[in-house]
Amino acid sequence: MNTRLTHFSAGSEGLWGIREIRTIKGSPLPHAERLQLAENAPSSESAWLLRGIRSNARYTTADEKAQLDARQEGLGRRDSTVAVLIPIRKSEEWWQLSQDQRRKIFEEQSKHTSVGLQYLPAIARRLYHCRDLGISEPFDFLTWFEFNPVHEKEFDALLLHLRTSREWEFVEREVDIRLEK
Amino acid sequence: MNTRLTHFSAGSEGLWGIREIRTIKGSPLPHAERLQLAENAPSSESAWLLRGIRSNARYTTADEKAQLDARQEGLGRRDSTVAVLIPIRKSEEWWQLSQDQRRKIFEEQSKHTSVGLQYLPAIARRLYHCRDLGISEPFDFLTWFEFNPVHEKEFDALLLHLRTSREWEFVEREVDIRLEK
Numbered sequence: 001m002n003t004r005l006t007h008f009s010a011g012s013e014g015l016w017g018i019r020e021i022r023t024i025k026g027s028p029l030p031h032a033e034r035l036q037l038a039e040n041a042p043s044s045e046s047a048w049l050l051r052g053i054r055s056n057a058r059y060t061t062a063d064e065k066a067q068l069d070a071r072q073e074g075l076g077r078r079d080s081t082v083a084v085l086i087p088i089r090k091s092e093e094w095w096q097l098s099q100d101q102r103r104k105i106f107e108e109q110s111k112h113t114s115v116g117l118q119y120l121p122a123i124a125r126r127l128y129h130c131r132d133l134g135i136s137e138p139f140d141f142l143t144w145f146e147f148n149p150v151h152e153k154e155f156d157a158l159l160l161h162l163r164t165s166r167e168w169e170f171v172e173r174e175v176d177i178r179l180e181k
Numbered sequence: 182m183n184t185r186l187t188h189f190s191a192g193s194e195g196l197w198g199i200r201e202i203r204t205i206k207g208s209p210l211p212h213a214e215r216l217q218l219a220e221n222a223p224s225s226e227s228a229w230l231l232r233g234i235r236s237n238a239r240y241t242t243a244d245e246k247a248q249l250d251a252r253q254e255g256l257g258r259r260d261s262t263v264a265v266l267i268p269i270r271k272s273e274e275w276w277q278l279s280q281d282q283r284r285k286i287f288e289e290q291s292k293h294t295s296v297g298l299q300y301l302p303a304i305a306r307r308l309y310h311c312r313d314l315g316i317s318e319p320f321d322f323l324t325w326f327e328f329n330p331v332h333e334k335e336f337d338a339l340l341l342h343l344r345t346s347r348e349w350e351f352v353e354r355e356v357d358i359r360l361e362k
Contacts, residue, residue, distance in 0.1 A: 005316045055313050058239070061281040095236075098243040099284070132236050132313040135186045 003039040004054045006128060008085060008142065009046040010035050016083055016179040024163070026089070026173030035085070035179055050087055052128025052142040059106045064113050071120040080124065080146035084155065085177040087130075087139040094170035095131075110165035119158050122151045139173065149180075184220040185235045187309060189266060189323065190227040191216050197264055197360040205344070207270070207354030216266070216360055231268055233309025233323040240287045245294050252301040261305060261327035265336065266358040268311075268320040275351035276312075291346035300339050303332045320354065330361075 010018065010029070014036030021031055032047035041049065057065065094102070106112045116125070124146045131140040147155060159176075162168060191199065191210070195217030202212055213228035222230065238246065275283065287293045297306070305327045312321040328336060340357075343349060 003316070053313050053316070056276045056278075056283075058280060060279050062279040065279045097237075098241050098246045099239060099280075100242040102237075103280070129313055132234050132310055134314070135184070135234070 005039060006052055006054075007038050007041050008035060008050040008052070009038065009042045010048045011042075011044070011046045013042075016181060019178040019180055022176040022178070024174035024176050025171060026175075029087075029175050029177070035177070050130070050139065050142055051133060051137075052130045053133060054126070055129045059103050060113060064107075064117075067117055068113070068120070071117060073121040073124055075124055075126060075144070075146050077124065077146065079148045081181045082147055082149045082152060083179040083181070084145045085179065086143045086145070087173075087175050087177075088141050088143070088171055089139045089173040090170045091172045105167050105170075110162070110167035112162065112165070112167060115158065115161050119151075119154060123147045123155055123158060186220060187233055187235075188219050188222050189216060189231045189233070190219065190223045191229045192223070192225070192227045194223075194225075197362060200359040200361055203357040203359070205355035205357055206352060207356075210268075210356050210358070216358070231311070231320065231323055232314060232318075233311045234314060235307070236310045240284050241294060245288075245298075248298055249294070249301070252298060254302040254305055256305050256307060256325070256327050258305065258327065260329045262362045263328055263330045263333060264360040264362070265326040266360065267324045267326070268354075268356050268358075269322045269324070269352055270320045270354040271351045272353045286348050286351075291343070291348035293343065293346070293348060296339065296342050300332075300335060304328045304336055304339065 010032035012033050014034040016035040016037075018032055018035055021029055023029075029048050036042065041051070060068070097105075107114070116123075126144045128142040128144065129140070130137040130142060145155065191213035193214050195215040197216040197218075199213055199216055202210055204210075210229050217223065222232070241249070278286075288295070297304075307325045309323040309325065310321070311318040311323060326336065
């Protein structure tokens with residue numbers, strides 16, 4: 001999965017079994033058995049279908065990028081048998097903020113990158129953007145995480161940090177989809 | 182045209198007559214008679230078709246936004262009978278830079294916002310993003326300018342400033358489409 005665009009299709013097929021779908025905020029997504037990741041949209045009908053595109057980093061500084069690059073490992077590690085997909089939509093208020101205001105909330109107030117860094121390389125992640133794919137996308141981002149099951153408690157601690165941060169006051173929809181290979 | 186997504190369709194129809202298409206860098210766009218702006222893609226065939234989406238500001242600080250908001254006027258002014266559409270693609274090198282590196286080149290080195298501010302309210306502008314609409318977009322941005330024909334020399338001075346800036350070293354394709362109502 002090194003293409004820029006990825007379709008996340010929930011239904012009866014796919015490498016990943018869906019263990020649980022937790023609605024954190026806003027409308028839920030219906031349950032399904034399996035999740036398929038593919039560059040193209042599936043030809044058969046899905047329980048639900050999300051799509052996201054990899055894009056340039058929006059907040060990361062050169063120093064932070066160097067630290068991330070030094071510590072992070074790729075997706076697809078053999079022992080990363082648990083994955084979590086977290087679709088998020090932020091409020092219009094967030095998108096109307098200026099770049100410096102968003103950066104300040106994201107990092108200086110919420111420590112999004114510096115706290116995430118503490119969980120590397122155990123928790124691998126990849127961000128997909130949705131908001132500018134079209135005018136009717138249900139989410140702004142999809143974040144994909146992969147780790148060894150022994151790290152699931154640490155992962156939950158990372159989520160707890162983020163969900164109680166200033167940045168998360170701007171989150172108006174969030175779903176937490178737990179998967180296993 | 183207050184929708185987020187806009188299609189720019191060149192052919193025999195549209196409010197704007199195409200006066201000239203100048204290829205500044207990279208592949209040209211073929212000539213056509215008229216340009217139509219619409220939310221949806223046209224049903225008939227076009228000489229060429231570009232699309233862009235309005236999105237959040239990527240570099241503007243709160244201070245700069247306040248200055249811009251205080252000086253700028255909207256599109257569609259009665260005496261703005263000249264428009265210019267400038268599609269641009271930047272290099273992969275640009276997109277691999279971190280946010281602080283891009284901001285530094287954009288504003289501290291190239292004065293993109295502060296010089297543009299000097300031409301307000303005469304030169305009205307609107308930015309459309311293309312890069313994250315899909316994986317095969319020919320351009321990264323479309324910028325739309327509108328002004329009274331008496332300001333065309335000032336507009337060319339603004340373009341000269343930008344085209345000789347550090348930021349423009351990352352531009353690998355640029356077309357300059359002059360239009361009149």
